[in-house]
Amino acid sequence: MRGSHIVAEAALRAGCRYYFGYPITPQNELPEYMSRRLPEVGGVFVQAESEIASINMVIGASMAGARVMTSSSSPGISLKQEGISYLGGLELPAVIVNMMRGGPGLGNIAPSQSDYFQATRGGGHGDYRTIVLAPASGQELCDLTYKAFDLADHYRTPVLILADGMMGQMMEPVRFPVLRDVGKLPRKPWAITGAKGRKSHFIRSLILDPGQMEEHNWKLMRKYEQIADAEVRFESFKTDDADLVIVAFGTAARIAKAAVKRARNEGLKVGLFRPITLWPFPKKPLQEVAKRVKHFFVFELNAGQMVEDVQLALSGQSDVFFYGRPGGVVPNPAEISRIVSRQFFQKEIG
Amino acid sequence: MKKVFGRPKTLKPVPYHYCPGCGHSLLHRIVAEVIEEMGVEEIAIGVPPAGCAVLAYNYFDVDMGEAAHGRGAALATGVKRVLPDHLVFTYQGDGDIAAIGTAETVHAANRGERITCIFVNNAVYGMTGGQMAPTTILGQTTTTSPGGRVGNRDGFPLNLSEMLAVTRGSAYIERTSVTSPAGIRATKKAVRKAFEIQLKGLGFTLVEVLSPCPTNLKMSPIEACRWVDTEMVNYFPLGVIKDVTAPEEGKNAH
Amino acid sequence: MLIKTIFAGFGGQGVLSMGYVLAYAAMVEGLQVTYLPSYGAEVRGGTANCTVAISNEEIASPIASAPDNVVVMNNPSLEKFQHQILTGGVMFINTNLVESRPVRGDIVLYEIPCNDLAHDLGSDQSANMVMLGGFIEKTGLVKMESVRSAIGDVFKEKKKAKEMNLKALDVGFDYMRNNGGKA
Amino acid sequence: MKGSIKIDSSQCKGCAFCVEACPNGVIEIGAKRNAMGYFYAVVKKDGAKDGKGCTGCTLCAVMCPEVAIEVYREER
CATH class of the missing domain: 3.40.50.970 (Thiamin diphosphate (ThDP)-binding fold, Pyr/PP domains)
Structure with a gap:
């Protein structure tokens, strides 16, 4: 369907x-x-x-x-x-x-x-x-x-x-x-x-009194x-033994998952962390992953938005790399796995 | 002695925040009286606007849900589609219904949405401080038309009711005033008729009420009424604009 | 020197223009001044107040948590502001519309029947300027000349209102001077 | 027909609609102010023009924006 x-x-x-x-x-x-x-x-x-x-x-x-x-x-x-x-x-x-x-x-x-x-x-x-x-x-x-x-x-x-x-x-x-x-x-x-069998009531968002508005x-x-x-939801895929974890959501996460599989075939220990709730952002689960993993690779179909939440969650404790394709361009898994491999090479991961 | 006039029960016993001689005050009572006389308190749902009447929910003792600026007709559509047997009415000023909410209103009318819009036209923006309204008449001075409204620069007074009458979905549209006892009687009759037509499911209904705003017209309350009676009516003539239940005219619009 | 004054009443009483004229007068004298209005959404009848801070040096906060002077034009304003005023501060009361009196004993109180005095003058709307005249007499915050000049500028285009306001200002000033206005 | 009205002076804002509406001139704006600062409407002490008093016609109440007037009429 x-x-x-x-x-x-x-x-x-x-x-x-x-x-x-x-x-x-x-x-x-x-x-x-x-x-x-x-x-x-x-x-x-x-x-x-x-x-x-x-x-x-x-x-x-x-x-x-x-x-x-x-x-x-x-x-x-x-x-x-x-x-x-x-x-x-x-x-x-x-x-x-x-x-x-x-x-x-x-x-x-x-x-x-x-x-x-x-x-x-x-x-x-x-x-x-x-x-x-x-x-x-x-x-x-x-x-x-x-x-x-x-x-x-x-x-x-x-x-x-x-x-x-x-x-x-x-x-x-x-x-x-x-x-x-x-x-x-x-x-x-x-x-x-x-107002049948009860008092009438109203639903409003106008609250003129600043004190009451603050309380609201x-x-x-x-x-x-x-x-x-x-209500935090997320998926963690092969992050347990990973040296590098890709963070991606939605369609980007589908591509990233394929890239993870490719990288694993090449012997690179790559995982995927996929937020399912974007708000609330799965901050604590990501921090848990960061206890074991130093390198994060954020992949989004934009010029870099969720990466800010990842950086906030990791508070400068981890290495966060961003790769994005804005404007409606959808890269294939090979492209992502290639860039992941380059990260491994450049940063001497693993 | 027998009490022959008092506060309707559907109007909460709280003093209005409106200025002296404000037409909203009169119209609130008229609508409350009609609701009570028709015995529809338990199925009535009101939608107050943005503008001076934004606090209308403090006064009407029926269920009310507040709409954003101009969106009354759309919100009322949502309510009515869920509760088709209820009496759903919006209460909107000229800026709300005839400027920012024109699209929502025209299309609600065009869909023949079974709601009633109570449209208060006082030719000026009240709450924001006397700015030019879509219904400000030519030559009228406001805080944003300091030298008087000029048609080919500021636009002309908009006859929304006449526009809505053209839509095939509208069933009943009348323009009245609240500047005299006769006007108030006519308004009450019109509101009642609009509500009845809504409950019969015949289509979109609207009552436009010319109303004095002494504060922003910078006149005494009585002067403001006379201004409505002598100046405003030249642009906004009183009377039934469309009535599909009338024997002759009106029906041919369908 | 930093003096903060709150003018309070309901919308339509001219509370904001009272403060505005004072602030303008201070500006005429070359003083530092801030004018901060605050009002409800209602055009008439809602609460309205403004804070005027006058100083000979830079004014940091225009907000007055403990004003030196409070002018109350109606009862709710008295209830609202009587506990904020500084010890030894001065309160001006419009006796025509304020029935209660502050419970505090550590403030100076002046009373003036603004509406009656304005009514006698034939201008009910000028009660605010009557109050301002009395206020200037007692506080001497700015010179009467500066206030006159401020009214002249503020109501430049409304000759009738200007004349009436100037008269009302004098009536209030004289009332305070002659009757003391002391509670 | 004889009638009478009761004006709630605390709610009156002195718009004078009732004064204008009354066919017998029974109402006037008084000399006293209410807590809101308005000179409120009162029933004239010495009756009205032509010696006609209030008939309980309700026109004043119909025109009162503040719903501050209650009207009573003698039962026949």
């Missing part, structure tokens, strides 16, 4: 019955799938007039207590940032998919990872974060999307699926989880559903700390 379709079907199975979006390449297969599939299960698909409108429809549906989703690609996500900041401030759950493409500006439609900063630093205005999940396979697109709705509801926070055009277009076999009974999802007493900000921060403690 195609990556975009996997995400859509997984969302539906997780209980998502509302999708609001606006077409942009390379993710159009996702809304197309939703427009066909949602009505079959009593859901609603709306093609909005813009990304801004669609994210605000998401806010409305989330306020009303529904599991809701939108998707887009880089320039469209920039437009959605207004609403994503509101979701953060209003403490509303929602799932947002970004099939990244080359940028900045209109850029191109080739796979890229250059929205890492935007995704992991909140992206919009104000002190807030979104949970960022970075799948690297068809099965993970499915599992992480499915999981994203639970995380969003549990923490009342927006969750971002950060994939790229390649993940969205690629086909892989996948095993889907069970279809959730929407009626049996956890109740949301905070939602606005009409600290409350969000405490929530983010909880998330950082409980």
